[in-house]
Amino acid sequence: MRRRPVLGLVVALLAGAVSAVGAPPAQAEEPFLWGVATSGYQSEGSAPDSNWRRYEQSGTSSIEEPYRNAVDFRHRYAEDIANARALGARVFRFGVEWARVEPREDVVDQAELAYYDDVVDHVLAAGMRPMITLDHWVYPGWVADQGGWDTQKTVDDWLANARRVVDRYKGKGAIWITVNEPTVYVQNEIENGGIQAWQAPWMQSRLVTVHRRAYDLIHQLDPGAMVSSNAAYIPGVQAALDATFVDHVRDKLDFVGVDYYYGASLDNLSAVHGVNGEFWKIDPQPDGIYYVLRYYARKFPDLPLYVVESGMPTDDGRARPDGYTRADHLRDHVYWVQRAKADGMDVIGYNYWSITDNYEWGSYRPRFGLYTVDARSDPALNRRPTDGVAAYRSLVAGDGVPAGYRPVKAPAVCSLVDGLDSCLRPAPYPGPLAPLG
Template sequence: MVRGKPVILVVVALLAGMLAGVSPAVATTPFFWGVATSGYQAEGSAPDSNWRRYEQAKTSSIKEPYLQSVDFRHHYAEDIDRAKQLGVNVFRFSVEWARIEPRPGQVDQAELAYYDDVVRHVVDAGMRPMITLDHWVYPGWVADQGGWDSDRTVDAWLANARRVVDRYKGFGAIWITINEPTVYLQNETANGGLAGWKLPWAQARLVKVHRAAYDLIHSLDPGALVSSNTAYIPAAQGILDASFLDQVRDKLDFAGLDYYYGASLDNLSAIHAASGEFWKVTPQPDGIYYALRYYARKFPGLPLYVVENGMPTDNGNARPDGYTRSDHLRDHIYWVQRAKADGMNVIGYNYWSLTDNYEWGSYQPRFGLYTVDARSDATLTRRPTDAVAAYRQLIAGHGVPAGYTPVRPPGFCSVVDGLGSCLDPARYPGPVAPLG
């Protein structure tokens, strides 16, 4: 998920935004309902990696120790079963390079067997794996050779990608090459893994590996869907896309976006994300509509997939305004259905995340459908939130029913897509289209 300082751009770029036409295409494939996790954030038993080193060095991002996170590494079978019981048909996870290649050229067969079993459980549960090749984590030995400041990382990264894709081809996987590339490198600079002035060269390397990985995956796993997911930053996305997404447009099978925080003239609370106080942000559900419309207009004809969406709470406590996780989920799905009804080719939605996890330095923001006290509960018991039943109902009903009224109404003059979303607002109330 998106973290921290990039959200400052919400204020800086409020006047950005362009108007263009929306493609009327509608998806013909079944809708992808999913849940998401990532390796370092959830697995526990963390091997040597850039992020393990940041945690041990207590860089500025680190608020508390990693511990064992929620130990997905040893609870994956039951967690995958929980996802199955929701009715989702996609399970997103990452295959951690640092885990399977702890030293250059040395492959840990036991860890590969673990991922083999994860894939088998996902497929046996009737879900498609969505496999992320890089969710911000690389081996410690790659850090030693310069991380994304080194051309050697490009070759090593692609060798690992070939290993993973060749192993899990033919399982109906949806492939994510790099999670939130722009935020990835911003976090690298914030944690000392990359000098800020070297960002352009590092960005060029990420573009290079995505383009090569796209072709590699299609050669090894024909028919697979391949993309990268971008963290949608209100009003500033056009600027951010220039560093990555615009350069790989011809190597995307869908536009993958992560939407967490919106903005409107009566809601600029997203600034709290800059200090890591995500739970203080007032949700802006209608913003997901404008984020989807932005990409429908930017990339006409390209399917759209919400790869991540969710709501943080403060250590699992209820929000002071009474807005619940189930309210947040239903309201966002309502606006996804509004996008679908208005002709946007939305093909999927993943909830972030299945369980609480280590949010890149802290356990305080709780995003899970199932909450877990990683700090003090030795059993790491998964406890369902109110959103578990809500998500199950939404999936079974193909979304909210006709006539649903969002708990949180649209903001006044949304600036999620600059002034374009204010000057050309969605009709409200308006029709919804079933998802799948």
Template sequence: MVRTLAIVLAVAAAPLIAAAPAQASPTDLGADFEWGVATSGFQAEGPPPDSNWARYAASGKTKDPYGAGPDFRHRYAEDIANAAALGVEVFRFSVEWARVEPAPGVWDETEFAYYDDVVRQIRAHGMRPMITLDHFVYPGWVADRGGWSDERTVDAWLANAERVVGRYAGDGVDWITFNEATVFLQKELTFGGLTLADAPQMLDRLVRAHRAAYDLIHRVDPAARVSSNVAYIPAAMGALDGMFADRVRDKLDFVGIDYYYGVSLDNVTAANAITDAFFDIRPQPDGIYHAAMYYARKYPELPIYIVENGMPTDDGAPRPDGYTRSDHLRDHVYWLGRAQSDGAKVIGYNYWSITDNYEWGSYRPRFGLYTVDVLTDPTLARRPTAAVDTYREIVAANGLPADYRPVARQSVCSLADLPRSCLTPPSVPGVSGTGSASSTGSR
């Protein structure tokens, strides 16, 4: 019923919308624009050490067992070389706290040597590391003490941060303290690492830890940039920012955004995210424009970096509507260029992810530029998707051809930016009417 009402409202509203003046299509995102790819430790490294997420994966609460994992731990040289062949400048990964400190105060030099070589390989291939200090994972001994419900976790986390930052200071690193702090909280609640009563304390502790880490990084690695990327949840960012981002705004060097889906009057398929069926969500590329403009207005002093963006397919199968990962890449880059031309200081973009990985309980959502069949292929071969060539072309051109027009139709009244998205939506040159499709209407 809600979906039907939304479609009716969209159809009724479309003729009343005043389109913005036509502009030329963006072609070049600027000489300083940074292109990258991303991955994370637990999701990609392979059989994990004892941690909260190793326990969740073994608990039977997840849809798939972890199994062998994609084995970045031993195949990182191949994945880094594949990224470099795209022409990108940034390779994002995480240094897993559970690997380098398997017991309180015990530092594993073998695991640090592994990360040393990851950084060395990234730099040798002409890329810059973007290191995440915490991508939802903490050691088993921290879990035994209550995880983020325990006050001691802040100091323990900062001790690890100091060790890691000190080791890689001067290597041109961008630092992400916490990946998606509010989603981290949600995952901990979902999988039992935290009770609802402890949720406010976890948020307070994440804020304290980030603020202290920001000062630590700028003391030890003064030239570095620091952020904590937000998960862009359409129509909810006001409340979510109040939990974390607004509280650390003065301790951010850029706004890091993870954008995956939008919500609008003619697209409420984002409801599938509730069951992690991300492949059933209809992509809404123009939502990345509205997300960028939202933060450009909210935090005008900060540049914007898209830390994660990608499209999942259902176990690698083509989407039923024919929309491809190449379409998705081009369309999102198009709308980032539009955001730039409308005043948003967008400085970079990372594709998630370089390979398929363990999507927090399941291998079914496939995001990788390179496919890895963890559950069926014992060789864990990296097989390129068509989007590899597409991304290489985008990076080489630093954007899109001047005559490019989005494949996915523009949304009607994005909930990310009301009422602007309804009253003055950005126009697409050569496409008549807002909400129309530049290809088949089924998209």
């Protein structure tokens, strides 16, 4: 997660916008994909040399505390996957870290590939589909040394690694995410010194290129696989952000992947707390997810929609002052996903971020996990269930919230998630629900 205001970035990226072509293919319907998510650097521990390891060690502006060993997913993945299975999840999202697989140029670490082999085997044995992220903002240190995303060579090196990973895990029912939240990726690279602000259009163009080429590569090696990227939805500016990436890969998407964390409305401008990374102070706006889905259903009427990330942080695991719980957050957001489906939007999946607490790109203070882990002071890194565990298990078993459910958080007064459209055309409340299945 971890995203800050991006208006300056929008201007920089629009200056280098690339043209889009074609129309997306329709996808076959399948059972609703309840999932959980995690990522490599944030959770694995035992961090290899990478851009983010260097940012952490050098103490760039986004780093608030040391990495330690994250939550040691690298050695505890079997437990996390078993916990996901017990929820009834059908999808387990994780990343295959390029920096771990290829620690030095042209040197492939077979032991680390064997580790990912076992992760995939555990996911499949648990009856879930792997959702594999190829790039979750992390690249090897040797790529940083050659200029990172400021050099065309990184495109070829990235694609060579993608071919290696896809060829290894083809035929296993994987859902592929090429690049996680591309616009936020660029923003983070600027903030941490990976690129300069004026280089943003070139990095964004290269991310467009690797997605487009990876899409074709995956369909060549793993026919029938679903491929996408996930967009971090930022209320009020999403159309401008889409113009820098999503609009230029629209013919290379099998579904729209979207991440929704916070909204904006006349009675809720608390997202301003994201400026300082204090995400736990943001007042959740569950109905915003409906308008996000409606925005993309209108923009891409032939593509199904998948909520790749959605979650709520607490302040170091403490209860929120307003009493709103992770269970409330889950049920309220799923209610609005069901409303979207009842209104004809083709929503095919929902991943909760995340299965455990993790290193939120410089800090352990924001706690998103269904299972909480005290990475600072618990050397055993015990996974302790929050109230979200029972709530999510119930949602999966019941195909969503039951008929008659009313969200704890009332709809916003004049939602601005989709600009004036979400204010002028609010979803009737209460309204019909559709089971997700």
